[in-house]
Amino acid sequence: DTGVSQNPRHKITKRGQNVTFRCDPISEHNRLYWYRQTLGQGPEFLTYFQNEAQLEKSRLLSDRFSAERPKGSFSTLEIQRTEQGDSAMYLCASSFPGEDKQYFGPGTRLTVT
């Protein structure tokens, strides 16, 4: 399968712990996006990369959140000192140069206890 992959698919952590999620976009897709989705809501934009450059960050992305895409391929999203309000599905998407439609991964479901 050459789609967008995300790992892990599920993560349960205790409040205050740090977590890191990984996203592997479709090969040759230069744009990579992170979204957060809570129950009953549509996905909310967090941040996006064009190659390795992080071009936009939502104000939803507090100081506890950091995203990287060091070589312009895979990306990581880290949440420090997790809070119960961070419990959500974290979605990654990528798009091909010159094409605006986004291809989404299956998401990482985070539960903070």
Add this chain to the structure above:
Amino acid sequence: DAKTTQPTSMDCAEGRAANLPCNHSTISGNEYVYWYRQIHSQGPQYIIHGLKNNETNEMASLIITEDRKSSTLILPHATLRDTAVYYCIAWNRDDKIIFGKGTRLHILP
């Protein structure tokens, strides 16, 4: 806030055409209308998009009114696998995508 409004939920009989409406009365001239759907426990999936002309692909048809203030997504022969939340989005590439709550479509056997 989302720039589009959609009904919260709709039902459609299996085998019939599902027509999903969307209002986007404040859409800008450079914004496209995009439709995505999200099947339970999966990431959203692109369906179709258009600017002002009607569009058709292997999944669906998109009908955009002449004034571009509303559109309709048509699934010509709905199956049980089309049960999902359908998101209508007004977007241009220089802005971030804003998803609303979408329409929860139930296909009835």
